Amino acid sequence: xxxxxxxxxxxxxxxxxxxxxxxxxxxxxxxxxxxxxxxxxxxxxxxxxxxxxxxxxxxxxxxxxxxxxxxxxxxxxxxxxxxxxxxxxxxxxxxxxxxxxxxxxxxxxxxxxxxxxxxxxxxxxxxxxxxxxxxxxxxxxxxxxxxxxxxxxxxxxxxxxxxxxxxxxxxxxxxxxxxxxxxxxxxxxxxxxxxxxxxxxxxxxxxxxxxxxxxxxxxxxxxxxxxxxxxxxxxxxxxxxxxxxxxxxxxxxxxxxxxxxxxxxxxxxxxxxxxxxxxxxxxxxxxxxxxxxxxxxxxxxxxxxxxxxxxxxxxxxxxxxxxxxxxxxxxxxxxxxxxxxxxxxxxxxxxxxxxxxxxxxxxxxxxxxxxxxxxxxxxxxxxxxxxxxxxxxxxxxxxxxxxxxxxxxxxxxxxxxxxxxxxxxxxxxxxxxxxxxxxxxxxxxxxxxxxxxxxxxxxxxxxxxxxxxxxxxxxxxxxxxxxxxxxxxxxxxxxxxxxxxxxxxxxxxxxxxxxxxxxxxxxxxxxxxxxxxxxxxxxxxxxxxxxxxxxxxxxxxxxxxxxxxxxxxxxxxxxxxxxxxxxxxxxxxxxxxxxxxxxxxxxxxxxxxxxxxxxxxxxxxxxxxxxxxxxxxxxxxxxxxxxxxxxxxxxxxxxxxxxxxxxxxxxxxxxxxxxxxxxxxxxxxxxxxxxxxxxxxxx
Ligand code: HDE
Numbered sequence: 001x002x003x004x005x006x007x008x009x010x011x012x013x014x015x016x017x018x019x020x021x022x023x024x025x026x027x028x029x030x031x032x033x034x035x036x037x038x039x040x041x042x043x044x045x046x047x048x049x050x051x052x053x054x055x056x057x058x059x060x061x062x063x064x065x066x067x068x069x070x071x072x073x074x075x076x077x078x079x080x081x082x083x084x085x086x087x088x089x090x091x092x093x094x095x096x097x098x099x100x101x102x103x104x105x106x107x108x109x110x111x112x113x114x115x116x117x118x119x120x121x122x123x124x125x126x127x128x129x130x131x132x133x134x135x136x137x138x139x140x141x142x143x144x145x146x147x148x149x150x151x152x153x154x155x156x157x158x159x160x161x162x163x164x165x166x167x168x169x170x171x172x173x174x175x176x177x178x179x180x181x182x183x184x185x186x187x188x189x190x191x192x193x194x195x196x197x198x199x200x201x202x203x204x205x206x207x208x209x210x211x212x213x214x215x216x217x218x219x220x221x222x223x224x225x226x227x228x229x230x231x232x233x234x235x236x237x238x239x240x241x242x243x244x245x246x247x248x249x250x251x252x253x254x255x256x257x258x259x260x261x262x263x264x265x266x267x268x269x270x271x272x273x274x275x276x277x278x279x280x281x282x283x284x285x286x287x288x289x290x291x292x293x294x295x296x297x298x299x300x301x302x303x304x305x306x307x308x309x310x311x312x313x314x315x316x317x318x319x320x321x322x323x324x325x326x327x328x329x330x331x332x333x334x335x336x337x338x339x340x341x342x343x344x345x346x347x348x349x350x351x352x353x354x355x356x357x358x359x360x361x362x363x364x365x366x367x368x369x370x371x372x373x374x375x376x377x378x379x380x381x382x383x384x385x386x387x388x389x390x391x392x393x394x395x396x397x398x399x400x401x402x403x404x405x406x407x408x409x410x411x412x413x414x415x416x417x418x419x420x421x422x423x424x425x426x427x428x429x430x431x432x433x434x435x436x437x438x439x440x441x442x443x444x445x446x447x448x449x450x451x452x453x454x455x456x457x458x459x460x461x462x463x464x465x466x467x468x469x470x471x472x473x474x475x476x477x478x479x480x481x482x483x484x485x486x487x488x489x490x491x492x493x494x495x496x497x498x499x500x501x502x503x504x505x506x507x508x509x510x511x512x513x514x515x516x517x518x519x520x521x522x523x524x525x526x527x528x529x530x531x532x533x534x535x536x537x538x539x540x541x542x543x544x545x546x547x548x549x550x551x552x553x554x555x556x557x558x559x560x561x562x563x564x565x566x567x568x569x570x571x572x573x574x575x576x577x578x579x580x581x582x583x584x585x586x587x588x589x590x591x592x593x594x595x596x597x598x599x600x601x602x603x604x605x606x607x608x609x610x611x612x613x614x615x616x617x618x619x620x621x622x623x624x625x626x627x628x629x630x631x632x633x634x635x636x637x638x639x640x641x642x643x644x645x646x647x648x649x650x651x652x653x654x655x656x657x658x659x660x661x662x663x664x665x666x667x668x669x670x671x672x673x674x675x676x677x678x679x680x681x682x683x684x685x686x687x688x689x690x691x692x693x694x695x696x697x698x699x
Contacts, residue, residue: 084120085272086339089328103352124185130271138224164363188482210475212254290320305449494518545573551609557621611684
């Protein structure tokens with residue numbers, strides 16, 4: 001019998017390939033990989049087998065522990081707002097706001113209150129794309145000295161429905177249709193438009209959701225709103241109504257619809273990457289928290305009901321009062337532990353902040369706590385680091401799954417006289433609800449003061465600039481075009497006619513359905529308001545390159561001096577530069593130096609940037625090579641179609657010609673070697689060349 005030599009362990013253990021390097025091994029006990037029980041692991045590359053070729057043994061408890069943990073890695077995603085991204089930061093009050101509130105984080109301008117923020121889309125599942133047309137969630141957890149305060153808002157100031165009981169219907173209608181399981185992260189389908197066209201209270205919100213607000217350029221360039229009317233209570237117990245607003249320091253900017261669609265493929269993580277990169281590079285996003293403050297008597301005089309969440313309070317009626325600023329300055333260490341496990345609840349308030357009777361808000365006070373228990377599996381979710389208050393937390397709630405604390409003492413009840421050190425009520429500084437009086441019959445009804453569905457929708461339409469209006473028409477046309485049921489389209493056109501005849505007719509004409517709008521009678525007369533310029537994002541967006549991204553398309557042989565100039569411009573304007581070249585490895589510039597591009601051509605389309613520079617090498621070097629590539633031609637065509645300012649070098653002329661883009665100094669296609677850089681900078685600060693839109697996308 002020939003003697004068979006068994007190796008002491010698998011010959012490939014510790015090697016990444018035949019002849020490859022050894023994996024690093026622990027050199028001290030501290031470095032040792034262990035199981036969940038702390039047992040040091042000797043081989044993490046191979047399961048325990050009978051012989052080299054198996055079978056694998058059930059005995060392998062190390063494998064089973066690892067795989068079992070893996071099998072249970074996912075927790076239920078959020079029913080809505082499943083896709084989101086979070087970051088840490090702080091809030092700092094500008095002043096002492098004791099006249100309106102006793103909330104501790106709004107008293108001392110020296111004090112910084114830690115915050116955790118999560119932005120999100122609503123309809124899509126966790127793996128859906130960032131740039132879908134949707135409302136964005138804007139949730140802020142303030143870790144105050146008197147408990148956590150959650151301001152769980154959106155990037156639009158109104159909502160689709162007036163009563164919580166309609167929320168499951170709204171969400172079911174927008175989610176994938178139950179029989180076919182599609183479309184994902186889209187409102188452009190029949191069940192949504194059927195539901196909202198049968199629910200006219202949603203018309204105002206539909207105008208917002210079809211507007212550019214639903215396709216933000218960046219989380220950093222988005223406004224936030226508390227939506228409902230809340231109360232602020234001061235030390236004397238006086239109550240005032242407030243509406244919360246977040247104003248981004250960079251201004252409010254959006255994508256172009258075609259750009260958003262293409263970005264979905266080019267970079268599904270566009271918004272989360274943008275936020276992460278900004279924070280990572282030290283360009284910390286900032287918002288100002290403001291409130292509109294008004295008394296109950298003033299509210300009673302408004303011609304709409306402030307308890308109706310489909311209505312906003314125009315800023316021209318009640319101006320914003322700035323309270324303080326929020327800065328996001330730290331990315332999460334672990335996406336799951338923080339962003340996924342963070343649990344926001346509108347019911348998390350602090351002394352000085354209270355609720356109104358808005359029937360949507362009242363329902364939310366129940367829903368969020370309930371959903372956290374199903375998502376996180378236990379009422380002990382408040383012990384997770386991201387959810388735990390940073391002030392003392394002492395109560396008698398006990399046990400339940402995943403209790404991580406070890407409470408000591410004999411007593412878990414209140415009142416008690418057995419434990420002198422146990423937590424006690426505090427009638428003076430503890431939270432007490434605003435003592436609002438009221439009486440009435442128990443019934444299911446909707447207040448008549450909620451019946452005006454069209455006046456504020458018309459106000460929004462009238463307050464838009466021309467490009468914003470055109471985009472709203474484009475939004476409705478796209479979505480209703482995807483809605484197959486003709487009777488639903490007709491019903492929706494009927495609502496749009498009531499909002500504004502021009503809007504209704506433009507959408508009907510774009511759909512090829514002139515004269516087909518259904519006849520709809522409003523319940524109450526429509527009020528004609530003066531436009532509110534504060535509702536338009538473009539009439540107030542600052543001319544600035546701050547926080548924006550300049551994309552440079554280049555190739556071998558490109559003049560190094562151009563790249564240096566673009567970097568210099570970006571530095572002085574607070575922007576960043578990313579270079580796109582044909583190959584990922586390197587690009588050799590005219591000075592013979594190698595540049596490592598940020599993107600290779602097919603992976604870095606112009607949608608990723610706010611304005612672009614085209615500076616290839618000359619014909620002999622890299623320039624000719626670009627002309628033969630559809631990706632390079634599309635790069636320029638897309639930049640032009642998405643109304644971006646294009647600066648180009650003399651060597652780029654042939655490429656532009658191939659893309660069918662003509663030089664146009666006033667129209668944002670600027671030969672900077674002939675014209676200098678000033679015109680490029682000035683126009684790029686305006687973000688888009690709106691005048692070009694009628695040429696590329698006539699409405
Ligand atoms: Fe939410 N909403 N919502 N919502 N909502 C949730 O809570 C709900 C509404 C908002 O980043 C859920 O933790 C009801 C308005 C944000 O983690 C759930 C109603 C506004 C987020 C829930 C509303 C929001 C949520 C799902 C109608 C703007 C993400 C997972 C009464 C003011 C929070 C979760 C995060 C999440 C219920 C309407 C904002 C199911 C019943 C209006 C930003 O509890």
